Amino acid sequence: MNSVAEEKMNIIVAGHVDHGKSTVIGRLLADTDSLPKGKLEQIQELCRRTSRPFEYAFLLDALKDEQAQGITIDSARIFFKSAKRHYLILDAPGHIEFLRNMVTGASHAEAALLVIDAVEGVRENSRRHGYMLSMLGIRQIAVLINKMDLAGWNRQVFKQLEAEYQQFLKEIGLSAAFIPVSGMEGDNIARPSERMNWYQGPTVLEALDAFIKEPLPVDKPFRMPVQDVYKFTQAGDQRRIVVGTVETGAVRPGDELIFYPSGKKSRVKTLERFGSPTPESYEAGQAAAFTLEEQIYLTRGQIAARAGEPAPEVGRRFQVHLFWMGKEPLRTEKEYWIKVGTAKQPMRVEKILSVMDASDLQVKRQQEFVGHHDVAECILQTARAVAFDRSDRFPTLSRFVIVDDYEIRGGGLIRHVLPDTEESLRHRVMQRNLKWALSSISREQRWERYSQKASLVLITGRKNTGKKTLARALERKLFAEGKLVYFMGIANVLYGVDADIKTPGPDMSHRPEHLRRLGEVANLMLDAGMILIVTAIGLTQNDLETIRTAVDSDLVEVIWVGPDITDIQADLQIETLEDLEVAAGQVKRLLQKKGIIFSV
Amino acid sequence: MADHLDQLENLSIHILREAYANFKSLCMLWSIGKDSTALLWLARKAFLGHVPFPLVHIDTGFKIPEMIEYRDRLTRQWQLDMIYGINTEALERKETFPDGKVNRLRCCKLLKTEALKNTLSGAWPRYRFNHSSDRYELDPNREPFTGVIVGLRADEEGSRSKERYFSKRDRLSEWDIADQPPEFWNQYKTDFAPGTHVRIHPLLDWTELNIWEYIEREKIPTVSLYYDQGNGKRYRSLGCWPCTFPINSTAKNPKEIIEELRSGQLKNIAERSGRAQDAEDGGGLETLRREGYM
Numbered sequence: 077m078n079s080v081a082e083e084k085m086n087i088i089v090a091g092h093v094d095h096g097k098s099t100v101i102g103r104l105l106a107d108t109d110s111l112p113k114g115k116l117e118q119i120q121e122l123c124r125r126t127s128r129p130f131e132y133a134f135l136l137d138a139l140k141d142e143q144a145q146g147i148t149i150d151s152a153r154i155f156f157k158s159a160k161r162h163y164l165i166l167d168a169p170g171h172i173e174f175l176r177n178m179v180t181g182a183s184h185a186e187a188a189l190l191v192i193d194a195v196e197g198v199r200e201n202s203r204r205h206g207y208m209l210s211m212l213g214i215r216q217i218a219v220l221i222n223k224m225d226l227a228g229w230n231r232q233v234f235k236q237l238e239a240e241y242q243q244f245l246k247e248i249g250l251s252a253a254f255i256p257v258s259g260m261e262g263d264n265i266a267r268p269s270e271r272m273n274w275y276q277g278p279t280v281l282e283a284l285d286a287f288i289k290e291p292l293p294v295d296k297p298f299r300m301p302v303q304d305v306y307k308f309t310q311a312g313d314q315r316r317i318v319v320g321t322v323e324t325g326a327v328r329p330g331d332e333l334i335f336y337p338s339g340k341k342s343r344v345k346t347l348e349r350f351g352s353p354t355p356e357s358y359e360a361g362q363a364a365a366f367t368l369e370e371q372i373y374l375t376r377g378q379i380a381a382r383a384g385e386p387a388p389e390v391g392r393r394f395q396v397h398l399f400w401m402g403k404e405p406l407r408t409e410k411e412y413w414i415k416v417g418t419a420k421q422p423m424r425v426e427k428i429l430s431v432m433d434a435s436d437l438q439v440k441r442q443q444e445f446v447g448h449h450d451v452a453e454c455i456l457q458t459a460r461a462v463a464f465d466r467s468d469r470f471p472t473l474s475r476f477v478i479v480d481d482y483e484i485r486g487g488g489l490i491r492h493v494l495p496d497t498e499e500s501l502r503h504r505v506m507q508r509n510l511k512w513a514l515s516s517i518s519r520e521q522r523w524e525r526y527s528q529k530a531s532l533v534l535i536t537g538r539k540n541t542g543k544k545t546l547a548r549a550l551e552r553k554l555f556a557e558g559k560l561v562y563f564m565g566i567a568n569v570l571y572g573v574d575a576d577i578k579t580p581g582p583d584m585s586h587r588p589e590h591l592r593r594l595g596e597v598a599n600l601m602l603d604a605g606m607i608l609i610v611t612a613i614g615l616t617q618n619d620l621e622t623i624r625t626a627v628d629s630d631l632v633e634v635i636w637v638g639p640d641i642t643d644i645q646a647d648l649q650i651e652t653l654e655d656l657e658v659a660a661g662q663v664k665r666l667l668q669k670k671g672i673i674f675s676v
Numbered sequence: 677m678a679d680h681l682d683q684l685e686n687l688s689i690h691i692l693r694e695a696y697a698n699f700k701s702l703c704m705l706w707s708i709g710k711d712s713t714a715l716l717w718l719a720r721k722a723f724l725g726h727v728p729f730p731l732v733h734i735d736t737g738f739k740i741p742e743m744i745e746y747r748d749r750l751t752r753q754w755q756l757d758m759i760y761g762i763n764t765e766a767l768e769r770k771e772t773f774p775d776g777k778v779n780r781l782r783c784c785k786l787l788k789t790e791a792l793k794n795t796l797s798g799a800w801p802r803y804r805f806n807h808s809s810d811r812y813e814l815d816p817n818r819e820p821f822t823g824v825i826v827g828l829r830a831d832e833e834g835s836r837s838k839e840r841y842f843s844k845r846d847r848l849s850e851w852d853i854a855d856q857p858p859e860f861w862n863q864y865k866t867d868f869a870p871g872t873h874v875r876i877h878p879l880l881d882w883t884e885l886n887i888w889e890y891i892e893r894e895k896i897p898t899v900s901l902y903y904d905q906g907n908g909k910r911y912r913s914l915g916c917w918p919c920t921f922p923i924n925s926t927a928k929n930p931k932e933i934i935e936e937l938r939s940g941q942l943k944n945i946a947e948r949s950g951r952a953q954d955a956e957d958g959g960g961l962e963t964l965r966r967e968g969y970m
Binding site for chain 2: 082083084086155162164175176177179180183184212303304306308311313315317319320321348349350351352361362363365376401413415418472475476477479481482483484485487
């Protein structure tokens with residue numbers, strides 16, 4: 077077995093439409109004897125039947141409608157092998173409508189070939205693709221000046237294009253080797269060109285083999301976005317296993333981990349693995365699994381870091397650099413979803429700072445939206461805090477995508493965090509979590525015992541809509557079914573815990589502090605496994621986020637009673653309270669659907 | 677440096693865990709073939725010895741008997757949540773290629789594509805293995821699957837190389853190749869409109885050779901049809917007996933198959949060359965796939 081040939085590298089071939097990407101790839105495959113037997117003959121036969129001259133590009137256009145349209149639709153995957161290593165070529169289409177395929181291809185690539193037509197010169201997608209490669213984090217690039225046969229094998233043509241495009245690359249922080257080639261004739265693809273003996277550099281194949289397999293970032297601080305927490309109790313497995321893919325660094329048993337944004341802390345007990353011996357550590361790039369010493373409540377979306385190493389950033393307002401691919405423009409007034417690491421949050425664009433055209437990097441005049449294929453600097457606001465890294469420190473966890481109407485429509489990098497109103501509150505909660513003395517019974521153990529998940533049920537609405545009546549009816553209903561439930565009137569907190577800051581009348585200045593204390597009280601009850609029912613007048617989304625900052629935000633349900641709802645995102649709205657039993661039943665069904673109450 | 681199989685394994689496990697975290701109604705198609713069996717093994721690795729979602733097999737009634745026997749053996753041994761679906765009507769009406777009433781492509785469409793679509797959507801009955809009674813029973817659960825994990829590989833044939841790790845399918849299970857969202861970095865399409873579903877492809881970057889290397893390394897139990905039993909023939913790709921033919925080969929185990937793929941007689945010969953439906957028209961498999969075929 078030849079172990080050198082086991083190395084694998086993903087590359088992307090990008091460039092403007094009709095600049096000859098597919099021809100270059102077809103030639104690479106043919107000249108390295110990488111084609112399946114009979115494939116070349118099959119395509120040649122097809123060309124003979126359709127009376128078209130044979131082209132190497134046809135090899136790749138395996139699909140019927142691709143051949144009909146004459147364009148490569150997707151970033152197809154092509155496998156090929158040199159003396160040095162295996163390559164997976166992701167062929168990026170040059171047609172602008174298919175830019176999303178180029179992004180897909182480039183996202184999984186380690187290096188890129190960018191093809192420019194010697195006759196047509198640098199076009200908008202030559203630049204746009206170059207720009208995308210830079211944003212997606214690809215640093216190893218070779219630029220192929222193709223169709224040199226049509227440019228008379230002219231050195232001047234090559235040199236001019238090299239100077240022009242090198243300048244562009246420099247502006248976006250990249251550099252590249254330039255190679256004059258002819259995909260059609262095979263010059264400088266897999267063999268040196270005799271017709272361009274003025275060029276002394278590597279062939280495309282040599283340039284590929286010269287790309288360096290970048291080492292995985294194992295020596296950086298440990299970062300692992302939590303994918304999930306597994307507990308397969310029904311299958312008789314009592315382990316509680318935290319899983320995720322390590323982005324940077326490594327993790328070992330005994331490591332003290334802090335999870336962000338919550339600030340919860342625990343020590344790694346064991347590494348877990350099935351089907352092979354347990355490793356000594358899980359390193360960057362590996363799909364990790366481990367158990368913890370302390371049974372902290374943990375959910376998907378948190379980032380695990382190691383105590384004593386630089387912590388990730390936490391915030392809900394940040395400045396970003398993004399690329400928009402939606403046909404509908406990105407707007408400030410609309411709600412989107414953002415995904416960072418494994419976290420997913422509702423998101424709004426607070427401000428569009430500047431918009432650029434990626435094909436020429438010219439700043440467009442001030443505009444209120446980010447259009448199709450525009451690049452922009454923006455300020456984003458998420459509903460709740462997320463953890464991430466700055467793009468200039470550890471770029472992998474600065475990467476995010478924006479989801480609109482079920483689809484990923486854009487992506488970008490987080491530059492830095494900006495202040496937000498809950499910062500000081502969040503800081504207090506993180507400190508509290510760091511110092512938290514854990515009970516010896518885990519939350520899950522309590523939940524299994526009580527056949528319920530702890531939950532804060534917030535019943536809100538305008539004045540005199542019957543919130544308390546509903547709260548009491550719900551409390552009785554759940555209690556009758558054996559649930560651990562408690563209705564806590566807001567006055568119980570207001571005149572006790574809040575006595576020192578209680579101000580009568582319409583003064584709202586203490587509202588955030590009241591909400592924080594309410595959240596802290598709720599947090600204790602949730603930790604004890606209770607279903608806690610609280611009523612409050614006219615809560616807004618902002619109020620809700622303040623409360624959520626103090627508790628585990630996935631444990632909150634919001635019921636709005638009556639019409640005239642604020643901007644709060646309720647899990648259930650009950651328009652009228654005509655029949656109390658029906659209304660309480662509605663809430664009960666919601667709790668069942670969400671898995672908060674269940675029977676065993 | 678990590679071995680190339682480790683790299684592939686890590687990405688596949690990552691994708692499986694993303695699928696499990698994002699799709700409440702999730703299943704995995706298990707064709708009994710080497711690819712989906714390697715995928716099943718990867719699932720056990722991803723979930724630390726468990727497979728926390730049902731496996732779905734589409735029985736055409738014409739599967740080679742060893743395949744069904746092997747399926748049920750592993751179901752018992754690994755305590756799998758096994759479901760099968762079948763196009764009973766077409767079989768009763770004898771609308772099949774072996775019965776001579778329809779051509780191969782039509783037969784594939786009825787027995788595989790239609791059966792698959794309707795089993796996934798819950799429109800047709802599902803049969804679920806009951807481990808206490810040790811037999812398949814009609815499953816009262818008809819909830820549609822919104823995430824479907826499939827073991828296809830990009831190197832199999834043209835149209836499969838156009839897939840994403842997470843590819844959307846519309847209401848009719850149809851696939852619009854030209855309208856696919858981007859996959860930025862390791863962020864995938866995990867949101868879907870009501871009535872649609874997502875196909876998840878953890879093996880997309882694996883090659884046929886990688887699969888056999890992995891089967892060999894991990895000692896994954898595979899169906900005996902892949903190996904020469906002494907008559908100088910073995911199957912390279914498994915399907916229905918009337919349309920799948922063994923190749924001439926004396927490879928008796930994964931190691932010999934790897935050798936054969938690397939240097940021997942199979943180098944550069946298409947893997948599905950023993951599958952007759954692919955040859956029936958130029959874009960046979962692509963047409964089938966757009967309509968919802970695996």
